[in-house]
Amino acid sequence: MKYLPFELHNHTRHSDGRFLTGELLRSCAAYGYRGAALTDHNVFTAVGEVTPELLAETGMIVIPGIEWTTFYGHLLVLGCKRYVDWRFVTPDTIDHALMEIREAGGIAGIAHPCEVGAPLMCGCHWDFKVTRWDLVSYVEVWSEENPHKRTKNALALPWYDALLNAGHRLGVSAGRDWHAADSDPSNPPLLTATCLGMESEDTGGAMAALREGRSLVTLGPVPVFSVKHGDRIYGLGESVPAGEISAAVGLDSALPNNRAWEVKPECIRLVMNGRTVAELPCGDGRRKVSLTAASGWLRMEVWGTYRESQGERMLALTSPIYVEESP
Numbered sequence: 410m411k412y413l414p415f416e417l418h419n420h421t422r423h424s425d426g427r428f429l430t431g432e433l434l435r436s437c438a439a440y441g442y443r444g445a446a447l448t449d450h451n452v453f454t455a456v457g458e459v460t461p462e463l464l465a466e467t468g469m470i471v472i473p474g475i476e477w478t479t480f481y482g483h484l485l486v487l488g489c490k491r492y493v494d495w496r497f498v499t500p501d502t503i504d505h506a507l508m509e510i511r512e513a514g515g516i517a518g519i520a521h522p523c524e525v526g527a528p529l530m531c532g533c534h535w536d537f538k539v540t541r542w543d544l545v546s547y548v549e550v551w552s553e554e555n556p557h558k559r560t561k562n563a564l565a566l567p568w569y570d571a572l573l574n575a576g577h578r579l580g581v582s583a584g585r586d587w588h589a590a591d592s593d594p595s596n597p598p599l600l601t602a603t604c605l606g607m608e609s610e611d612t613g614g615a616m617a618a619l620r621e622g623r624s625l626v627t628l629g630p631v632p633v634f635s636v637k638h639g640d641r642i643y644g645l646g647e648s649v650p651a652g653e654i655s656a657a658v659g660l661d662s663a664l665p666n667n668r669a670w671e672v673k674p675e676c677i678r679l680v681m682n683g684r685t686v687a688e689l690p691c692g693d694g695r696r697k698v699s700l701t702a703a704s705g706w707l708r709m710e711v712w713g714t715y716r717e718s719q720g721e722r723m724l725a726l727t728s729p730i731y732v733e734e735s736p
Contacts, residue, residue: 410623410644412631413443414602414664415615418476418485418520418549418584424449427589430458434467436590440600440666444470444615448485448584450478451495472615476520482535485549485584488616489515503537507544516620517545518582521552523564542577546619550726551583551626554598557722566726570683573706573729580619580646580728583626599670599715602627606645622646627711627725629672631661633695634709634727636702648731654702656687658709659695667715674724675713681732682706702732 416437420426426449428436437445447455456473464471474487477495481503486493491513498506510517519535526534539545548569556562572579583601591597606623607614618624623645625632635644636654643649658677679687679698682705687698691711700707706729713724 410606410608411610412604412606412623412625412661413470413610414441414604415444415446415470415472416440416442416585416587417446417472417518417582417603418448418552419445419587420449420476421447421455423452423455424476425588428587430455431463432590433587434459434463434469434471436587436594438467438469439594440597441664442469442602442666443610444472444605446472446474446485446487448474448476448487450476470610470612470615472612478532480532482522482537483520483533484537485518485520486510487516487518487619488612489513498537500536500538503539504541504544507539507541511544516547516616518547518549518619519545520549520584521561521565521586522548523561523568524552525561542572542579545577545579546622547580547582547624547728548572549582549584551601553584553586554600556583556601556628557718574683578622578646578729578731580622580624581626581726582619582624596669597666599628600666602664602666604631622728625725625727627664628715629663629667629670630674630691630711630713630725631664632677632709632711632725632727633657633659633661634730636707636730643730645728645730648733649702650735651702651704651732652735654700656698656700656707656709657695658689658698660691660711670715670717672715672724673713674711675721676711678710678712680708680710704732704734706731
């Protein structure tokens with residue numbers, strides 16, 4: 410299985426972006442992304458401009474989508490086989506809307522949940538009253554370039570962890586919320602990527618990865634993380650029985666788009682149910698850590714520095730591997 414880099418939050422001239430659809434895909438390809446989601450505000454017409462010739466030119470995997478832009482929050486809706494109306498969704502009817510998305514073959518992800526809300530940015534903060542969290546696939550824990558510059562991202566990760574601690578199963582994503590080409594592509598900002606664990610290198614493979622929790626977000630280093638219980642190995646999004654496990658951790662080749670930022674991974678942390686249970690320096694190859702896994706969740710984080718970081722920062726984190734008590 411390959412983990413391929415995607416940009417999952419983009420806008421074109423079909424809503425409030427400045428990109429032509431082809432310009433967006435060419436820009437994503439130039440920065441080393443393997444795929445992109447088209448997520449214009451409340452419209453999906455950009456998908457009609459994705460021609461076989463454009464796909465062949467850019468080599469991109471394209472996920473058709475839309476960003477539901479409402480007074481109560483923004484929802485990234487990907488891959489629906491038919492139109493699902495967003496206009497009359499309220500905090501009390503969001504579960505029904507999520508069910509419609511699922512029935513239409515789509516998946517739902519929450520965009521920038523802790524963005525400033527009313528009156529400064531009405532609708533950007535997540536205020537929907539979800540009870541069917543099983544109908545949400547992922548949360549955008551990092552929004553915009555350089556996630557450590559914005560308070561909304563510092564708030565989003567604890568918000569997401571609280572949902573995991575409540576027993577909900579949700580993957581992670583990062584989205585640049587990209588609206589326009591960089592003025593100097595030779596000197597890009599610090600960029601994020603969502604890497605998706607792909608069993609097939611196509612739109613269906615990307616959708617399956619998001620639906621099944623095979624995602625990680627990174628500023629460069631790509632975590633490699635699995636756990637072994639007995640004779641079986643478990644990956645991101647899967648459930649391992651509680652008890653004695655062996656976690657295998659390492660780093661894959663770094664993404665190319667942030668070399669100029671001198672991204673330097675320094676340590677790997679294993680976090681279980683919100684608490685760091687192991688920490689080790691980054692090194693060559695894969696290493697194993699023995700743990701007693703309690704019911705809940707376990708993820709890998711990579712910490713280090715980059716130019717202008719002013720100290721150690723999180724450089725990458727994975728979606729969880731879940732831990733279940735044996736029946």
